[in-house]
Amino acid sequence: MAKTFEQMKKELLERTKKNYDRREPDMGSSFIDRDKIGDLKIWRAAPTKGNPHIIDIIPFVAGDNFPTHNQIEEGNIAYCVDLWVHQNVGPSKSSVICPAKNYGEPCPICEEVEELVKEGVEWKEIPIVPKRRVIYNVVVMDDEKTESAGVQIWDVSYKYMEDPILALSKSARTGGVIAFAAPDKSEGKSIAFDVGNDTYRKITGHRFEARDYDIPNDILEQAVQLDQILIIMSEDEIKKILYGSSGGSSKEEHEEKEERSSSRRSRTTRTEPDDVQDHEEPKEEEKKRKKIINQKRAVKS
Numbered sequence: 001m002a003k004t005f006e007q008m009k010k011e012l013l014e015r016t017k018k019n020y021d022r023r024e025p026d027m028g029s030s031f032i033d034r035d036k037i038g039d040l041k042i043w044r045a046a047p048t049k050g051n052p053h054i055i056d057i058i059p060f061v062a063g064d065n066f067p068t069h070n071q072i073e074e075g076n077i078a079y080c081v082d083l084w085v086h087q088n089v090g091p092s093k094s095s096v097i098c099p100a101k102n103y104g105e106p107c108p109i110c111e112e113v114e115e116l117v118k119e120g121v122e123w124k125e126i127p128i129v130p131k132r133r134v135i136y137n138v139v140v141m142d143d144e145k146t147e148s149a150g151v152q153i154w155d156v157s158y159k160y161m162e163d164p165i166l167a168l169s170k171s172a173r174t175g176g177v178i179a180f181a182a183p184d185k186s187e188g189k190s191i192a193f194d195v196g197n198d199t200y201r202k203i204t205g206h207r208f209e210a211r212d213y214d215i216p217n218d219i220l221e222q223a224v225q226l227d228q229i230l231i232i233m234s235e236d237e238i239k240k241i242l243y244g245s246s247g248g249s250s251k252e253e254h255e256e257k258e259e260r261s262s263s264r265r266s267r268t269t270r271t272e273p274d275d276v277q278d279h280e281e282p283k284e285e286e287k288k289r290k291k292i293i294n295q296k297r298a299v300k301s
């Protein structure tokens, strides 16, 4: 039967809210476990039109899950996690933390990249090659509203942020570095930058700004242990994302079938609810992908 205006209104309100929340889907952050960041928000650096962004990076005490190349041990003071992420993985175009480049564990995506390279595909033509990202706790000092939001989590390209600010931190005079994330104003700096309006939101014009305030304790306490909020997937989970839900090698398919339903469920609950693009894949695309994989398998065997 036809729905009443009241029902339609209710459903449309929910639909509109969902669409609003998803209006700027940021696939880059789908490896952050939102259940572990409490009330903190993921910050998206919108294009700056004349007014630069200005942020303070908030340090935190490291947990036990830093990617090994960070050379940070539990209990050390850190200000970011520097990590390798595969983007555009599988039909769902997911972002997946690379087990190989971060933790020295086997990575089915890196294996797939290797296969493609062997087949003659150019590295830059492969959308799933690992990309270097960096995650910070930041307070955005753009205006009163962003400042009052407190600490937010920012996931950004290493090349666009960490690389240029490390270059800035080197003091030509002393040869040492400036600890820009230090809480006290005598050493710490705010960082200003511009964000382009292009597809890649290129970040330029990084500069340090003197601070006339120390980072207060309540802000320091809000910062999360960034190494503890990473979604680290098992090899099987990664394969399922890489090949779509019907993936996995034919040999393993029988063994995997039984556990698949349960592990898929657990993955669904682990990721954020609004990250629908990770789970709702267009059926046609999945079929196409499966066909390609089957063809590749046929060629290999």
Ligand SMILES: [Zn+2]
Residues within 6 Å of the ligand: 086, 098, 099, 100, 101, 107, 108, 109, 110, 111, 130
């Ligand atoms: Zn990898």
